[in-house]
Amino acid sequence: MSDEQVIGIVAAVIRDVQGRVLMVRKRGATVWQQPGGKRDADDLNDLHTIARELHEELGCTMHEKGARWIGRFSAPAANEPGHVVEAEVYEVKADGPFEAQAEIEGVCWIDPAALGDMPIARLSREFILPAVAATPVVMHPQD
């Protein structure tokens, strides 16, 4: 038995044409993580949660088409000691510009195959970004 509390979230992977991945940093946090967050009672489904969070955090609009489920991953939560985060992760397309808003303080693009020693939340460093690095960037004509 573990005393660790589980936080359910939905997280987004957004890639540019070079395959780099958009990361965000919350106010007061040192680590970079995927945009996304906890589900709200009003959310219709996980893609709705992502669309809402992307709009709140980055002011961008998610495309209805082109979403791809990457997986469900779990790791110690970045900003809440003693908690474990369990994330449903989707790659989605969205229209920029991507601008830090609300509780987001920083936005950057990283190469998922070359993370170096950048401070990155464990969920992203150990699970999400390796999964993304193993997948080629697919650009559809309608994107």
Ligand SMILES: Nc1nc2c([nH]c(=O)n2[C@H]2C[C@H](O)[C@@H](COP(=O)(O)OP(=O)(O)OP(=O)(O)O)O2)c(=O)[nH]1
């Ligand atoms: N959004 C997000 N949260 C992550 C990731 N990795 C990770 O450990 N977490 C942790 C950070 C927080 O402890 C928790 C999510 O909280 P959050 O603060 O992003 O969610 P939220 O926007 O809905 O939060 P709130 O306003 O209700 O506080 O999960 C990630 O890649 N994306």
